[in-house]
Structure formats: C-alpha cells, structure tokens
Amino acid sequence: MPKTLPFVGFGSMIPKVFLYNTLTxxxxxxxxxxxxxxxxxxxxxxxxxxxxxxxxxxxxxxxxxxxxxxxxxxxxxxxxxxxxxxxxxxxxxxxxxxxxxxxxxxxxxxxxxxxxxxxxxxxxxxxxxxxxxxxxxxxxxxxxxxxxxxxxxxxxxxxxxxxxxxxxxxxxxxxxxxxxxxxxxxxxxxxxxxxxxxxxxxxxxxxxxxxxxxxxxxxxxxxxxxxxxxxxxxxxxxxxxxxxxxxxxxxxxxxxxxxxxxxxxxxxxxxxxxxxxxxxxxxxxxKHLQVNGEKMSKSKGNFYTIRDLLEKGWKGDEIRYALLNGHYQTALNFTFDSLEMARNSIARIREAYRIFKDRAREAQPDEFSQNSSEKFKTTLCDDLNTADALSVVFELMKQGMRLREEADLSPEQASSIVLFLEKDFDVIFDILKGNEKTISPEKIKEIEQKIKERNEARNNKNWAQADEIRDELLAEGIELVDEKGKTVWKPQ
Ligand SMILES: [Zn+2]
CATH class of the missing domain: 3.40.50.620 (HUPs)
Known part of the structure; x- marks a missing residue:
C-alpha cells in the first residue's frame, strides 16, 4: 500500500517576481x-x-x-x-x-x-x-x-x-x-x-x-x-x-x-x-549613489570606502541597512543622517526582537504574523521594494508592542512575530544579530570559573589577584561588570 503523504500546505509555490528590465x-x-x-x-x-x-x-x-x-x-x-x-x-x-x-x-x-x-x-x-x-x-x-x-x-x-x-x-x-x-x-x-x-x-x-x-x-x-x-x-x-x-x-x-x-x-x-x-x-x-546630494568624487571629499566609514565608528550592518533602504532604481542619497537612522532602526528592531522572544518563551507561533509575512514577500518580489517591505516590518512590531503595553500579547502571538523576524525579515536584511563573537559552552564554563575565583580573591581582600583575573579576561575580549553585588560578563 502506498503511504499517504501529509499535506504540507502551499508553501512551495513560487510567488510572481517582477523586475525592471533595462533591455525592455x-x-x-x-x-x-x-x-x-x-x-x-x-x-x-x-x-x-x-x-x-x-x-x-x-x-x-x-x-x-x-x-x-x-x-x-x-x-x-x-x-x-x-x-x-x-x-x-x-x-x-x-x-x-x-x-x-x-x-x-x-x-x-x-x-x-x-x-x-x-x-x-x-x-x-x-x-x-x-x-x-x-x-x-x-x-x-x-x-x-x-x-x-x-x-x-x-x-x-x-x-x-x-x-x-x-x-x-x-x-x-x-x-x-x-x-x-x-x-x-x-x-x-x-x-x-x-x-x-x-x-x-x-x-x-x-x-x-x-x-x-x-x-x-x-x-x-x-x-x-x-x-x-x-x-x-x-x-x-x-x-x-x-x-x-x-x-x-x-x-x-x-x-x-x-x-x-x-x-x-x-x-x-x-x-x-x-x-x-x-x-x-x-x-x-x-542607479548611482549620491553622497550628501552630490556625485561621489575624491576631489569633493565625499568619497568613502567601507574602511573609511568603519574608522568613523560605523558598522557593516549599519552601512548595509542604509544602502538597502531605498529602491535600486532611484539615485539614493547617502548621508551620515541616513547612517544614524540605520543605527536607530537596527537598535529598535533588535530590542523588539529581544522583548518578543522573551515573551514567547517556548510557545508555538500562531497566525498573528501571517498577513505581514505574505505582504513582506509580495512587496520584495515586486521589483525589490525594500522601503515598503521595511514598513511592513515596523507596522507588525508596532502592533505587537501596542498589545504588549495593553498586557494583551499572548506568548503565541509573540512567538509568531519572532518567527516572522527570523524566517522572513532576517533572511533578506540580515541585521537581527550583532557581530558578537560566538563563545563556546566550554569557554563560558571557563569564564564562570574565573569569576568565581575572582570573587573568592575579593572576599579574601586579595585585590591584586582579583584585578589580575579581570585583566586576563579583558585581554581575551571578555569584560566583567560588577552590578548590584553581582558580576556579569560580556564580550567586547
Ligand atoms: Zn562585467
């Protein structure tokens, strides 16, 4: 007897994609x-x-x-x-x-x-x-x-x-x-x-x-x-x-x-x-990129490489966001304000993601984000309309936050927003996670052990040893922060 395959939905259907063709x-x-x-x-x-x-x-x-x-x-x-x-x-x-x-x-x-x-x-x-x-x-x-x-x-x-x-x-x-x-x-x-x-x-x-x-x-x-x-x-x-x-x-x-x-x-x-x-x-x-409303040129001093911007303190994901936030068929005007806006938008998205994830815990996602997901996809498939696709993302986050303020956001709804951010939004924009280094579980154990040793040293008023442990970790890119009687660590 042939096995009956379970119904897997319509997810495999490819939506229509539209592109502006220079040839026609x-x-x-x-x-x-x-x-x-x-x-x-x-x-x-x-x-x-x-x-x-x-x-x-x-x-x-x-x-x-x-x-x-x-x-x-x-x-x-x-x-x-x-x-x-x-x-x-x-x-x-x-x-x-x-x-x-x-x-x-x-x-x-x-x-x-x-x-x-x-x-x-x-x-x-x-x-x-x-x-x-x-x-x-x-x-x-x-x-x-x-x-x-x-x-x-x-x-x-x-x-x-x-x-x-x-x-x-x-x-x-x-x-x-x-x-x-x-x-x-x-x-x-x-x-x-x-x-x-x-x-x-x-x-x-x-x-x-x-x-x-x-x-x-x-x-x-x-x-x-x-x-x-x-x-x-x-x-x-x-x-x-x-x-x-x-x-x-x-x-x-x-x-x-x-x-x-x-x-x-x-x-x-x-x-x-x-x-x-x-x-x-x-x-x-x-289309060309303009910088501060002008054509980029070395003589105008508005000519930037990625390295120039990194040196000024901007990050790769912020540059990515600023350059993608505009339709490719329009001459995008790149300014430091647009980078600042990218930085703020990324911070808002990451903060919302953290809040929704916290609320969702282990809950299964419901259909809360389904419309947004469909709209996000059709908008991008319509000649890569990133600006409107981002509006869909912010609108969904706003809805979620409003419900949360009214203490009405269920874990299932929060989980649905998390799913959208991870499986739709970030597949395209790729900015949800920062550039933090990944740290192995063994390393985490080692850091925690060192914090314990440092606390013991401090209890014994052995400040030199405590400082030595802190500096040792700092040299490895791990910063220790003492707050409210507790020591927490974070990668630099
Ligand atoms: Zn070529």
Whole structure:
C-alpha cells in the first residue's frame, strides 16, 4: 500500500517576481529559463583599489536580488567575477583607451600587478563579509579565463564579426545591427558625441578591442594566436558568464555605468558568437549613489570606502541597512543622517526582537504574523521594494508592542512575530544579530570559573589577584561588570 503523504500546505509555490528590465525599459514578470532555477551574473570589482560605497550599493542590490529569489523559492546560481586585468582607465567610450588600471597602480607602487590584484581582491571579500553579502557560487578571475577569451575572439573572427590587425583583435561594431538596444545609444550619435576612441589601425572608430597587443614592457600579457597581448574588459565578462552559466542565462546585473559601453558590448559579443540568439533575458542596473546630494568624487571629499566609514565608528550592518533602504532604481542619497537612522532602526528592531522572544518563551507561533509575512514577500518580489517591505516590518512590531503595553500579547502571538523576524525579515536584511563573537559552552564554563575565583580573591581582600583575573579576561575580549553585588560578563 502506498503511504499517504501529509499535506504540507502551499508553501512551495513560487510567488510572481517582477523586475525592471533595462533591455525592455519596463517592469516585467520574471520567467526563468528553467523552472525553479535562476542563473545570474553580476559584474564584479576591478581590483586596483578599495571599492567605495557606490560600488557596494550595486553589490548589495545583487545580494538582495539573490536573497529575494531564494526566499521566493528559486535555486540561484550566481557568478560574480573579479576583474584583475584589462579594465582601462578611459572606460566611458565605446572602445576603452588609456592604461590598464591594475598595471597602472602596480607601476605607481613598483610592485607586481598580481600582488595588487590579490591584495584588493582580499580586501573586497573582507568588505563583502562585513556588509553580510553572501558569497557567489563562482568568483572567477579574468586572468584565469584567458583561453576562453581568446576562443571568443577566434569565434568572432570566424563568424566575420571581428578582425585582427597588428596583433590586436577588434569587434566590427557596425555589423551587429542591434548595437545600442540596451543603452538606447545609436552609432551615429556616439560618433558625433566623440564617445569613440580614435585609433588609426581600426577599420572603424566604433570598433572595440577584444584583444590588445601588449607593448614589450606591459606588465600583464599572455601568449595568443596574434602574439603577446591581454584581453579587453568586455570580452572577459562574456567569456566567464558563457563558460560558467552557458548561454542564454536569466539575469545580468551591474551598476548603471556598466550599461554603456560594457554591457552593450557584452550583448554584441554574446549574440554574434552564438548565431544571433538572445543571451540574457533580464538586465538589472542599479542607479548611482549620491553622497550628501552630490556625485561621489575624491576631489569633493565625499568619497568613502567601507574602511573609511568603519574608522568613523560605523558598522557593516549599519552601512548595509542604509544602502538597502531605498529602491535600486532611484539615485539614493547617502548621508551620515541616513547612517544614524540605520543605527536607530537596527537598535529598535533588535530590542523588539529581544522583548518578543522573551515573551514567547517556548510557545508555538500562531497566525498573528501571517498577513505581514505574505505582504513582506509580495512587496520584495515586486521589483525589490525594500522601503515598503521595511514598513511592513515596523507596522507588525508596532502592533505587537501596542498589545504588549495593553498586557494583551499572548506568548503565541509573540512567538509568531519572532518567527516572522527570523524566517522572513532576517533572511533578506540580515541585521537581527550583532557581530558578537560566538563563545563556546566550554569557554563560558571557563569564564564562570574565573569569576568565581575572582570573587573568592575579593572576599579574601586579595585585590591584586582579583584585578589580575579581570585583566586576563579583558585581554581575551571578555569584560566583567560588577552590578548590584553581582558580576556579569560580556564580550567586547
Ligand atoms: Zn562585467
């Protein structure tokens, strides 16, 4: 006899997700290529310096999108690359010019460019952790996919979309009729607006480099069928996304400054190397971050890295909250007041969580938070509307607190709010718990034993020994506080 499976509810149904697609210039319902699965690629950092908070807004939105899709029920595979070669200093023109950003820094500091790249890659990963950004499934480095980039250039030559000249390979932009479909730029306007790099060896000023010939003293170069050289930045992202996700894939994200030329060129490369097929269904771009109402720039003194803010006493979770508290399609204005507000909001949420948890004790949750949970989910699935989703959270907390003041909040209701905060809210915002170090039960026993010894020393008026024990614990990051005749400890 087959066993009857118990009814498990409708929890496994994936709600509708809507995203603003730069390609179609409208908010669209998201349909994955494979049921229940999402493959996405996010342009990662160019590792020649510390990433600034504007960069991190974009990485946080990519993290938000991943979390919302998983929360909605999708299995998500995310690739976020490390650009450790090929990103040139003049990157706003259709075909970038200038120096390689990493090689430039390496020459300035007189160190190996790979040492520069690894140094800032490590710093980037550390900053990501501080902001509680989940690591991607794959973090490919451009320098480890040189063969794939050469192969892409070869395919494009074979298909008639690229040509070699003097050791460099260029993409024949005008041959791709859809060039401009993402950014809305058309070729004539680009040429007229001088957003092209003039270079005598190219057949047309609009053509862009897939592979560049390296001068003898160029610090980063590889062997290729066209001699020693290095890849173009746009070719890197096409090669890595194709290799790790396959074409087509579902979502590509980046900052709005990536739309042109970077992503426009990626589309051209992908489609022309893949028989004209569409390569990415949804392009999601994050608007610029302003600081104190102005564009962030070093000369204006409003340019901040995560480290700058930590030095000023702010914490990673506060930066996370401040940067997520605004829709990615609007130019968020980052101020110290917004950080202060984030700090207060986090404190309020944590305090409420503690109070509800205390009230709930062992009680089973009832349905008190169910509506909020559904509303929270549909709001986030509606193009990642974090501001409205946070309103849902504060509204529920207010209701709970009001009932508590009226001595009317049941343990079951409190338990339901706790469940919502843990299983809905924090799955996305990830700020419920502070960065306190976790302390093992053995360590706790050891601390308590030392407190006992200290109390004995104090009873025997052996102040030196008592102080010694206190200082010993302090050196391990454990602070002792004597209050109301009792000694309590807390991690620093
Ligand atoms: Zn990219």
């Amino acid at each position: 210039k409208k908010k669209e319902e998201f349909h994955p290529l494979h049921v229940g699965e999402v493959k996405m690629y996010s342009c990662g950092p160019t590792v020649y310096d510390y990433a600034h908070i504007g960069n991190f807004r974009s990485f946080l939105v990519s993290d938000l999108l991943t979390r919302v899709l998983r929360y909605a029920g999708y299995k998500v595979t995310k690739v976020q690359n490390i650009t450790d070669v090929g990103h040139l200093t003049n990157d706003g023109t259709a075909d970038a010019g200038g120096e390689d950003k990493i090689a430039h820094k390496a020459a300035q500091e007189k160190v190996d460019p790979f040492a520069i790249a690894r140094r800032y890659e490590d710093a980037f990963v550390e900053d990501e952790k501080l902001l509680r950004i989940l690591p991607p499934e794959h973090r490919p480095r451009a320098t480890e996919y040189i063969a794939e980039q050469i192969e892409l250039a070869q395919t494009l030559i074979k298909e008639g979309f690229a040509y070699e000249v003097n050791g460099s390979v260029y993409f024949r932009t005008k041959k791709f009729k859809n060039y401009g479909k993402l950014s809305g730029n058309n070729i004539e306007d680009l040429v007229a607006g001088a957003r092209v790099e003039v270079n005598d060896e190219k057949k047309d000023p609009m053509d862009f480099a897939l592979w560049k010939k390296a001068e003898v003293n160029h610090l980063m170069q590889w062997k290729s069928p066209w001699g020693m050289g290095f890849p173009g930045w746009h070719a890197e992202c096409s090669a890595m996304s194709t290799k790790l996700l396959g074409l087509p894939f579902d979502i590509h994200t980046g900052g709005e400054d990536n739309i042109f030329p970077h992503h426009e060129c990626e589309i051209a490369q992908n489609e022309c190397s893949n028989h004209g097929h569409k390569s990415v269904n949804y392009w999601l771009h994050v």
